[in-house]
Amino acid sequence: MRASVRVASVIAGILFALLCTAADDAVAQKRVALLVGVDRYSKLEPRFQLQKAVNDAQATAAVLRKLGFSTQVLANPDLSQMIETIEALAQTVGPGDTVFLFFSGHGLSPEGSNLLLPSDFPDIGRGGPGMREIARRGAIAEAAVVGQFRERLTDKNTGQFNGLVIAVIDACRNNPFARTNADFRRAIGVAPTFRHQPSVGVFSIYSAGADQLALDRLSDSDASPTSVFTRVFLPELARPGVALSEAVVSARVQVVKLAATYTDPETGRPHFQTPAFYDQTQGGPIYLAGTPAGTAPVAQRPVAEPPAEIRVPSKANLPVTAGGGASPRYRVVDVRRDDVLNVRAEGHAGAPIVGRLAPNASNIVVVAKPGLWWRIRSGNLEGWALSRFLQEMAGKTGQAAPQTHDGYAYQFSNETARTVADADACARACRTSPNCNALTYFKSRRLCRLMTRVDALLEANPDAVSIFMAKNIQ
Missing domain, CATH: 3.50.4.10 (Hepatocyte Growth Factor)
Structure with a gap:
């Protein structure tokens, strides 16, 4: 009897240890998702308002929750809300985690840089020499968001990136503000410069290919609650045993057929929309809804950054020749005359302040641009500052x-x-x-x-x- 109790106790101890180990692994490898949908652009004309973007974010969140993700949805956020939420969420992840970023709404690609437009984005349709800079300051750079999460997934002790970032952009890249006819299209797609960013461990999905426009809806009477891409992609994403790349390819075939039922008002021809993806992960296929029967998941391989x-x-x-190099210098912008730009010890709002820059500070050296926060040097001061308040100086x-x-x-x-x-x-x-x-x-x-x-x-x-x-x- 005592032997049985002793054996039972040992078994219970082993099970408890296994459960604790499993719990530790679950904590160490979280699945976190941020989903942004913007239908309402308060400063833009009625023809630029969307109908499906917020629904896209909410529908994607519902699918991801079933796949074990903790989700946060932003509906029609302004620029400040987007920045604050991204920074706060980035602080919750670390090496080994999976981050799913989803944006549905308008976007631009000035000079090859993908910009995601918040609800308070200004009307730049009137043009002018300063419009590109206004656009940059009023939007979120896709590469900066991805870079900020990649930085958090990098082990500071080894310098290895360990984790996974999935970025889904349901927009296309032509300037919507230059259009004269109202239609149902959005504005960003696959950006050729994205592949030049440090993007190891990133799986990027775009609802439209290069020089294409993504459809928000097929008509004003379109009964589907989500966009043409999202309504097709989500069922594929949730299919058990299907790799993420396979899900995109399957969705692409369906989107091409569905988009062709919409007649382009400018050409009079069927619309052409081809979703695209870039897989720069370092491991086997990515399975979000479980691996095929009889196979074991292949972990993403940590890689040196x-x-x-x-x-x-x-x-x-x-x-070394005296006089230094030719690195561009930056100046502080958009800071009130009675305010300062805080420089912090680390790249997030909760880090200690190590110094301050005057609103007219200039000749600032940017040492690194891993995300929304840039590492800067000004005289003897070195630390991190928000990139939206820094602008490259003229006169190279x-x-x-x-x-x-x-x-x-x-x-x-x-x-x-x-x-x-x-x-x-x-x-x-x-x-x-x-x-x-x-x-x-x-x-x-x-x-x-x-x-x-x-x-x-x-x-x-x-x-x-x-x-x-x-x-x-x-």
Whole structure:
């Protein structure tokens, strides 16, 4: 009898330990979702109002809750509400978590940068030289939001990104304010510059392809509560055993057929809308509704991140030219004359204030742009400030943009490049060139860059080798 009790106690202890371990894993690997829908744009004309965007966010939240996500829905938020919510939610996630970001509404892509428009976005339809800057300040940059969550999913001790960000944008990218005819289309789609952002671990889904327009509805009598894309995508997303990429492909086929039933008022032809996705995750297929029967889930693989900020190596014995580099400088904008811009110890509103910038402060160096918060340096002050209050100053030096290299990295001017066999050949080319004082050889491309002057130390790149070749050093 005692043996039975003892065995039962041991089993109970093992089960308790397993339950605690499972609970710890659940806490360590959360599923968090932010869903934004904007129908009402208070400063825009009636023809730019939408009908389905808020419903899109709410319907997506309902599906994600069934898949184990904790969800937060923003209906018709203004810019401040979006910024505050994004910052607060970012503080709740960490390495190993999955973040699902959904936006339905209007968007713009000035100069290739995707902007998500809040409900108080200004009317920029009248045009003018300052409209692009007004648009940038009045909207949320998609890359900044994704970057802020990616930063939170990066292990600060190892520098490895560990987690998953899924971004779904139900909009298209043409400027809606330049249109003269009312129709049922939105404005953003897949942005060609998105792939140039640091986006390891990000799965991006767009409701329309490049140069296409996403339909909000098929007509004013369209009975579906959600947009053309969302009404098709959500059933696919919820299907058990279907990978996320497969769900998008299946939805794409259906969206193409459904969109073709709408006649474009400008061309008189069937509308063409092709959803697209970019998968830059580091692991196997992504299953949100469970893996296929008989298969085990494949975890996303942690990957080393590129440096998030400039790390200056030792300057001992390095002949760095005086005068510094040509990095652009920034100034403070949109801060009242009787106020200041707070600089914080970390990139969130709850971090301690380490300094303040005057409303007319200028010549600010931006060290890193991982998200909504930028790491800045002004004199001896270094910390984090909100990017919406910083604007690049006019009057650039005209020097080359920063380049990154291995071991040491430099910003240089008057560069020439050629393809050579190896780093030794690159060094010989520099020795025989009367104007070459430094070189960088990119191993994977066999590209030899010859530099006349080293301007500034920058960050590292494991693909390259940099060497000083001052003429008195052979």
